[in-house]
Amino acid sequence: MPNNEITQLIDKLANSVDIEELAQRLGLSIKRSGGAASTLCIDHNEENPSMRLYPRSNSDKPHYHCYVCGAHGDIFTLVQKVNGLDFIESVKWLASVYGYKQTTSATKKRSVVSEKKKAQSIEAINHTAFEKALNIFKENSPPILIKWLKKRELQTSTGNSAELCVTTKNSLVNHVINSKNYGESRELLGQLESAGLIRSQYTEPSNVSSTHLDIGARYRDFFYDTRIIFPIRDITNLLIGFAARKIDDSSQTPKYLYSPGLPKSQILYRAREASLKINEFVSNGDVPILYVCEGLLDALRLESLGLAAVAVLGSRASDNQAKIVIHLAKTLPEITPLQVRIFLDTDSAGLKGAASTIQALLKHDAERRLELAFVWPTTSHEDLEKIAKDPDEFLKKVTPPTTAKDLLDTHPLRSCSINLRKT
Structure with a gap:
């Protein structure tokens, strides 16, 4: 389950931060035309501002969109890209700048100066992301998994014991997109990206809605096709990553993919x-x-x-x-x-x-x-x-x-x- 305190903090920030004022805090120059605010794109070099800043509305969160390269994101993505932070660090930065108490254990851990403590905090966040991803993968399992186990002449009990499950194209990103709670989905997106289970990708500008925030629009799953998922746990039973085997052996994709950073x-x-x-x-x-x-x-x-x-x-x-x-x-x-x-x-x-x-x-x-x-x-x-x-x-x-x-x-x-x- 999502950490309620982090979810609430994300929602508070998204509902209160003025993206135009935030952009100025980040050192971006604002150009106004006809009531609309634009700035130079943070994803590509340009001389004329093409990145539009959209304020919060009753039906949407504050976000930005570039009409040239398709760059698209919310206030957290903006802080991440400009300041070179990961998601939790961007939440921490915004909470500090806008005067919100950082009561969550995750954001407190990130404030510790020690690099060792910081690395341990990142590992803990990644382990949480792995467990959440596993639960999502399990939703996709039957009947694809049952059919594959039968083909491999393995018992269902073996698959259950090993926690085998299935991922289909963009299982994780689609789960984020379909979540009805912004705070929960945004937290999950940040965790999955930090763990390397989803990655940003170039998206044609025409494929992304400019006026509406679509937090999953520029992402794809690391396991990009239908695969059997093998959860990898260490000797203490801590989930540290995944192996993913392709189902269609005739395809030209790699037989196995391993989650990034898995210490095989x-x-x-x-x-x-x-x-x-x-x-x-x-x-x-x-x-x-x-x-x-x-x-x-x-x-x-x-x-x-x-x-x-x-x-x-x-x-x-x-x-x-x-x-x-x-x-x-x-x-x-x-x-x-x-x-x-x-x-x-x-x-x-x-x-x-x-x-x-x-x-x-x-x-x-x-x-x-x-x-x-x-x-x-x-x-x-x-x-x-x-x-x-x-x-x-x-x-x-x-x-x-x-x-x-x-x-x-x-x-x-x-x-x-x-x-x-x-x-």
Whole structure:
């Protein structure tokens, strides 16, 4: 739910600030003609003012519009562009200039001088934006998601557990546009832009209403087409971003897009779920086994079969990801080693990635909490092109969890600890 205090502050500012007076405060020269106020456009260089300033009316908020380049926005956008601020900073600036108390935690945090505190505040705002975006994505899910899961031969329960959902073209921007409350929609727009989930884009002047404020007119979603959304959470269950897979494999768009700033090399997809699973194994008297694979679907395929798995979201594990695996091992009783099976794609990059991953794990396993091996579903190099290319494909036709476990237990495992262990 939107922060009521921020929403109310946004509404108060939008209902009281005179945009012409604000423009003058920002150092813009005003030219009046026939009762209308114009100024030089803030988005392009020009000699004659083409940016019209529209005051608040009973049916609209104060805003500006350039008749040459189509620049369009409200008082917050104006402050952002002229002063080089983000949305929350523009709210804070306006509240200070026009004498409104900043009682919200978000605006107070932004007033802290410390760069570290400022960065933490931005992260908190982004996490809030991610959660709000996830709720919007979930509104689009059935029946597209159900159809896609069936095509991938995954159970609906797997999709639910992983919080899979769908985004269609401009899901987020359309949600903002269709919101009936200006304060809520403006706050959400600012948060989504700060998190990189929506981006401004050039819009032909004729495509934007000049006399009416359209806050979503110059924006598009970062995930610009219909995609399956994979929420990415860290080991503490904090939502830190998204991966988005295209549904139509025949299209020329990238197969995967990741939300801007997602620290892929510092996280393991499904690490929290894997931690719970390996500890469940120990509680039941079973051997704790963790599979380390490359892709999102690889991890979910193994997880759907009752196995503990994480994905490195690349061809090899980084040092930070290796440290997370060590952390998972340390959640187990000290006398119980964690069996880690590297299960990457069956190509030359996967083979090199497996060796690199095991080296990273051994480098950080000072207390020898791991037992390492890698899964390679072939017995000869000549068979390489005949086998499944990844764990998802290899296990797709395996349904009972016991069958999958038996298959992987009896399948040749290449032990790497002897050759790569530090001496």
